[in-house]
Amino acid sequence: MTDSAHREMWEKLNLDLEAHDGLLAVLGQFYGDIYLSQDNRLKGAEYLDFVLSEVHGLRIKEIQDARDAGRKVIGSFCVFVPEEITLAADAVHVGLCAGAEAGTDLAEQMVPRNTCALIKSFIGFKLARLCPFIESSDMIVGETTCDGKKKAYEAFNEIAPTYVMEVPQTKTQAARELWKSEVLRYLAEVEKLTGKTITAEKLKEGIRIANGKRRALQRLTALRAADPAPISGRDALLINQISFYDDPVRFTAKINELCDELESRIADGKGVAPAGTPRLMLSGCPMAVPNWKLPYVVEGAGAVIVGEESCIGTRNSRDLVDESGETLEEMIDAITDRYMKIDCACFTPNDERLDNVTALAKDVKADGVIHYSLLFCQPYSHEALKVDKALQAEGVPMLSIETDYSMEDVEQLKTRVEAFVETLA
Amino acid sequence: MTDSAHREMWEKLNLDLEAHDGLLAVLGQFYGDIYLSQDNRLKGAEYLDFVLSEVHGLRIKEIQDARDAGRKVIGSFCVFVPEEITLAADAVHVGLCAGAEAGTDLAEQMVPRNTCALIKSFIGFKLARLCPFIESSDMIVGETTCDGKKKAYEAFNEIAPTYVMEVPQTKTQAARELWKSEVLRYLAEVEKLTGKTITAEKLKEGIRIANGKRRALQRLTALRAADPAPISGRDALLINQISFYDDPVRFTAKINELCDELESRIADGKGVAPAGTPRLMLSGCPMAVPNWKLPYVVEGAGAVIVGEESCIGTRNSRDLVDESGETLEEMIDAITDRYMKIDCACFTPNDERLDNVTALAKDVKADGVIHYSLLFCQPYSHEALKVDKALQAEGVPMLSIETDYSMEDVEQLKTRVEAFVETLA
Numbered sequence: 001m002t003d004s005a006h007r008e009m010w011e012k013l014n015l016d017l018e019a020h021d022g023l024l025a026v027l028g029q030f031y032g033d034i035y036l037s038q039d040n041r042l043k044g045a046e047y048l049d050f051v052l053s054e055v056h057g058l059r060i061k062e063i064q065d066a067r068d069a070g071r072k073v074i075g076s077f078c079v080f081v082p083e084e085i086t087l088a089a090d091a092v093h094v095g096l097c098a099g100a101e102a103g104t105d106l107a108e109q110m111v112p113r114n115t116c117a118l119i120k121s122f123i124g125f126k127l128a129r130l131c132p133f134i135e136s137s138d139m140i141v142g143e144t145t146c147d148g149k150k151k152a153y154e155a156f157n158e159i160a161p162t163y164v165m166e167v168p169q170t171k172t173q174a175a176r177e178l179w180k181s182e183v184l185r186y187l188a189e190v191e192k193l194t195g196k197t198i199t200a201e202k203l204k205e206g207i208r209i210a211n212g213k214r215r216a217l218q219r220l221t222a223l224r225a226a227d228p229a230p231i232s233g234r235d236a237l238l239i240n241q242i243s244f245y246d247d248p249v250r251f252t253a254k255i256n257e258l259c260d261e262l263e264s265r266i267a268d269g270k271g272v273a274p275a276g277t278p279r280l281m282l283s284g285c286p287m288a289v290p291n292w293k294l295p296y297v298v299e300g301a302g303a304v305i306v307g308e309e310s311c312i313g314t315r316n317s318r319d320l321v322d323e324s325g326e327t328l329e330e331m332i333d334a335i336t337d338r339y340m341k342i343d344c345a346c347f348t349p350n351d352e353r354l355d356n357v358t359a360l361a362k363d364v365k366a367d368g369v370i371h372y373s374l375l376f377c378q379p380y381s382h383e384a385l386k387v388d389k390a391l392q393a394e395g396v397p398m399l400s401i402e403t404d405y406s407m408e409d410v411e412q413l414k415t416r417v418e419a420f421v422e423t424l425a
Numbered sequence: 426m427t428d429s430a431h432r433e434m435w436e437k438l439n440l441d442l443e444a445h446d447g448l449l450a451v452l453g454q455f456y457g458d459i460y461l462s463q464d465n466r467l468k469g470a471e472y473l474d475f476v477l478s479e480v481h482g483l484r485i486k487e488i489q490d491a492r493d494a495g496r497k498v499i500g501s502f503c504v505f506v507p508e509e510i511t512l513a514a515d516a517v518h519v520g521l522c523a524g525a526e527a528g529t530d531l532a533e534q535m536v537p538r539n540t541c542a543l544i545k546s547f548i549g550f551k552l553a554r555l556c557p558f559i560e561s562s563d564m565i566v567g568e569t570t571c572d573g574k575k576k577a578y579e580a581f582n583e584i585a586p587t588y589v590m591e592v593p594q595t596k597t598q599a600a601r602e603l604w605k606s607e608v609l610r611y612l613a614e615v616e617k618l619t620g621k622t623i624t625a626e627k628l629k630e631g632i633r634i635a636n637g638k639r640r641a642l643q644r645l646t647a648l649r650a651a652d653p654a655p656i657s658g659r660d661a662l663l664i665n666q667i668s669f670y671d672d673p674v675r676f677t678a679k680i681n682e683l684c685d686e687l688e689s690r691i692a693d694g695k696g697v698a699p700a701g702t703p704r705l706m707l708s709g710c711p712m713a714v715p716n717w718k719l720p721y722v723v724e725g726a727g728a729v730i731v732g733e734e735s736c737i738g739t740r741n742s743r744d745l746v747d748e749s750g751e752t753l754e755e756m757i758d759a760i761t762d763r764y765m766k767i768d769c770a771c772f773t774p775n776d777e778r779l780d781n782v783t784a785l786a787k788d789v790k791a792d793g794v795i796h797y798s799l800l801f802c803q804p805y806s807h808e809a810l811k812v813d814k815a816l817q818a819e820g821v822p823m824l825s826i827e828t829d830y831s832m833e834d835v836e837q838l839k840t841r842v843e844a845f846v847e848t849l850a
Contacts, residue, residue, distance in 0.1 A: 364844035
């Protein structure tokens, strides 16, 4: 695909071409510094590099081709939106969370200043006309996970019509019923959008594809228990990020190939850093593309990241949908149950997250955990205190970081992370 | 009741006597400056002065007497907790929200710094052992209205066991079902706590008492449409604050008496400020005792406050429970429906609040509105932007204020409020 074909496509999507060029230039520079500079990288990382380099190019072209062929595109901001149902209607499911400062000034006219960077970013990307995924979406799905997003969607809805799913706040039977009714409402909405009927057969296939992606990511998580660590945290995060954008079947095949390579590496005792390098796990808020700030700081501080407990990490891959259902009703129940297991900080209480964090830290043999909260993210900031206590009880040290997308605090973060890593050595 | 009897009672409640003395001294000073200094005050204000002066004294004594007589005390932080049910079990229902900086340093060890002052305050009051209402509560009820409170109750639960009600986030039929199940769960919990069965007759009586209180407050709201304003905003706020603490039957009688006095005043063309004084309405977050900062600033700036659109204001009195139900089931449905009408910023969308704000501004003949958000209160900070637009469309100017409980910004607030009032003259 030629550069001019790209530009023509972006123009058709009404992107601000000049600003978008600037974004891609920064993104390329960032990617070079943070990714291409790594030693001992996997051969399978070629897939990551290619996907990322074409994230606004070939992938958008594929999506436009799908639309031309009559398929619909559904964009979402949260792991609660059931991809199985989207896939069952032969629609494309993409993540719309954004990880860069763009259009912040514009966004702050629509939402309060004391709003987390992730929210300001997706609003800013829309207002500044920088995101081809938003512009390609036939339906945008929000959800009521946190106050910040819940209320931001009301403003966002004025510039990009947004369908909102109600996620309950507890895990009682009544809350499950509410969520099941929301799953059914989503299914009806997707059928309406696509003009397709979601049959049991189609939904079974959707479940199979989504579970396949999760199994590949679970396999990756398990392989990272090896010492020396066979893959960098940066690359693992990128894999999780790409899981929200790329075609799920291709993604699953590529990540399984990459896991094959990891297995040989492990068998050969090879890794991205020497055995004995301090092993850290990240826990907390999601890091959307291109928010690689903290992983870059951590792995630049002489540690290696061996796990990501976040929505762009194990929170999205840990639980499978039960595949034994044959009727639509059984499968809807299985989907409802699977999503009700998500240990999002929006739930109260959310003690299973504490169990999951401590278990994962043990599974990936983490020497310490860095809890990452976006500034003004109340749910995860609260839980940082609880996660710290739970890890302390297991003898795992934790460093709590609160930050945003700006680069202003990088030096300060480096100092704190280096000091933390030193205590682990 | 002697001073030493008070002290003995507070000691029994395990208050920190020294710190509590300090609190009462500051409160007395504040009350003198802000309340007793007012001109043209109502005779009925004697009731307010007495209740406030004995808020930690005689009222607590009454509550202890009630407990000694076998009644239970239920404390809550939110207008969503159905008082009708509490009253039907012959229990005492009190508000626990706090409006002063106390124990903030302690509170910030349990909740993030970026938490609103109201939440830090109730946690601080508990940790610093300053609140006899919390210490007298046999059951403390939280709710999932905002992220800040929802997650803070998890921490608070460790120092004061807290029963949490799930408030839904939309007003769909499924959300109403969830809320109804929560109302029923609360009823069962109250029955368990009190050992009493809530009969239809008892619930009817509870509804009658709660509605009576709301009707008295509605009457007050309606009388404030008069020009000159017959009562200060400070006194009206205090009435709303006291509605959460005092015995509801006594309160209703006293406020109706006070409204009789207002009616004569209005007939005589008398008021607390000359006719033509700029009339302002407050809208937004609740102001708990003794958070009189903004009303003091506003009425010190030459304006008079004629309405409070907040939980400690019309949000809690606007809607009655339908009284036509005869069976428990009918009354539970009526209670469910009444509470689902609350236009809390926790709902999405919450457009009825925009209608209610503009209607109230018109009803009380407000020349302008001051929107008040507690710093870090995401739901109301978001809605400030929408309320502004809605009022602008009606030609009503609005000033948006974000503040906390500290006195540091009083001079700055004065400047902003005075400038706003000048534009209205």
